[in-house]
Amino acid sequence: MKTVFQSPVEPGFVQDPYPFYDKARAYGDLVYWEDYNKIAAVSHRAVQVLLKDRRFGREVPAELQRSGPAHLAPWLNVEAHSLLEAEPPRHTRLRALVTRAFTSRAISALEPTIRDLSHNLIDNFPDTPFDLLDAFCTQVPVITICRLLGVPEEMSPDLLRWSHAMVAMYQASRTRETEDIAATAARDFTAFLSDYIEQRRTDPQDDLITRLIAAEEDGEKLSHDELVATCILLLNAGHEATVHSLGNGVKTLLQLGLDPRAHAIDGLVEEILRYDPPLHMFTRYAYQEVELFGHTFKRGDEVALLLGAANRDPSVWAEPNRFDATRPIVTNTSFGGGLHFCVGAPLARLEMRIALTALFDRCPNLRLTAQPEYSNTYHFHGLTRLMVQV
Numbered sequence: 001m002k003t004v005f006q007s008p009v010e011p012g013f014v015q016d017p018y019p020f021y022d023k024a025r026a027y028g029d030l031v032y033w034e035d036y037n038k039i040a041a042v043s044h045r046a047v048q049v050l051l052k053d054r055r056f057g058r059e060v061p062a063e064l065q066r067s068g069p070a071h072l073a074p075w076l077n078v079e080a081h082s083l084l085e086a087e088p089p090r091h092t093r094l095r096a097l098v099t100r101a102f103t104s105r106a107i108s109a110l111e112p113t114i115r116d117l118s119h120n121l122i123d124n125f126p127d128t129p130f131d132l133l134d135a136f137c138t139q140v141p142v143i144t145i146c147r148l149l150g151v152p153e154e155m156s157p158d159l160l161r162w163s164h165a166m167v168a169m170y171q172a173s174r175t176r177e178t179e180d181i182a183a184t185a186a187r188d189f190t191a192f193l194s195d196y197i198e199q200r201r202t203d204p205q206d207d208l209i210t211r212l213i214a215a216e217e218d219g220e221k222l223s224h225d226e227l228v229a230t231c232i233l234l235l236n237a238g239h240e241a242t243v244h245s246l247g248n249g250v251k252t253l254l255q256l257g258l259d260p261r262a263h264a265i266d267g268l269v270e271e272i273l274r275y276d277p278p279l280h281m282f283t284r285y286a287y288q289e290v291e292l293f294g295h296t297f298k299r300g301d302e303v304a305l306l307l308g309a310a311n312r313d314p315s316v317w318a319e320p321n322r323f324d325a326t327r328p329i330v331t332n333t334s335f336g337g338g339l340h341f342c343v344g345a346p347l348a349r350l351e352m353r354i355a356l357t358a359l360f361d362r363c364p365n366l367r368l369t370a371q372p373e374y375s376n377t378y379h380f381h382g383l384t385r386l387m388v389q390v
Helices: 011-015 018-025 044-052 070-080 090-101 104-108 111-123 132-137 139-149 153-170 176-202 208-214 224-256 265-275 345-362
Strands: 030-033 038-041 281-286 290-292 295-297 302-306 383-385 387-389
Touching (some): 044 290, 070 176, 090 224, 104 345, 111 132, 111 345, 132 139, 132 345, 139 153, 139 208, 139 224, 139 345, 153 224, 176 208, 176 224, 224 383
Parallel strands (some): 038 302
16 A cells, blocks of 8 residues: 655645645555555545445444543533434434434425525625625525524524634644634533523424424434534534535636536536535544455554545546536535435535525626635635635
8 A cells, every 4th residue: 555645734735635636546545644644545436435334434443432631521522422423323313313303394495595695695795805705605504504403693603613613623733722712612502502402492493403302213312412412513514514615616616717607506516516525534443354445454443535535536527627517417425425424415505506596696797806725724625715806
């Protein structure tokens, strides 16, 4: 297996990781990424196999579990009860309960409000250059998830601040300061949701929090900690990925001078997700000895699945480094796969279809006013800002 070297915080890589992915993929399905001290799956087939192989999972094997540092206790408690970090049978129970509340009917019912929200935000665009991330790409998903959950929209600035602080724990540039801020955010987020959940117990409404409280599977309900962790996960994942998907997509369209109105919106959204996804790495642990792609994984080995590399695999997409909204839709890896396929993927796609359509219908002359830059937050991949003018 080839060993590759690439700092995930090196400025050139942060701005454009795809040449590294191409180089790594040329060595085979798996490489050893020295900087992460992990084997990395870089081909589409390897990433898809590892996403779906039940001999691998997200939960740390029992013999490798360690108590985290005391200063991270609030954040670790949320993680311990998160659907994202669970495996069967716990994952089966949690996912079934969440799915009962997070229904396609509830998502479809949001379509008119997402459309109205998009147009209302566009109505308030200034005539001078402004940051589209703040004014539009962030607002559409965070307000939508607030409405879905039933959380007051005026709380969205706090929710954004808490969310950014908590997900920063996964970035390569993480520091002790990052950890302290994340722990404080987790404590404040938990306190807010605990109070709000108690309100909903006595005053149920037609919202996701009420449905999560009521959801039951084989006589079991979500515990208080599971309720809090699920709401935090839905809020964090429910806006974080969509913000980056919208921002990265608009950036690409404007830089290439493409008119999205000339393409079918479903194909455009899938190509945006494939071409420049918001999440570039997801990890799995081996639960037993497994031989795959010429390598023997031992129990406890952690493997990095490079979603961004899989989406540019030339064995699946012709000229994968070229943006082409007319491509036949082939399943990309941007929302994961297998048991942990993103439960919010239908909502994210709906938001992108509606928001992009509204934006370019209303602002056909939208243009960049400054060179966009990506944030040093790998393994997330999103912009620091997106300065535009209508």
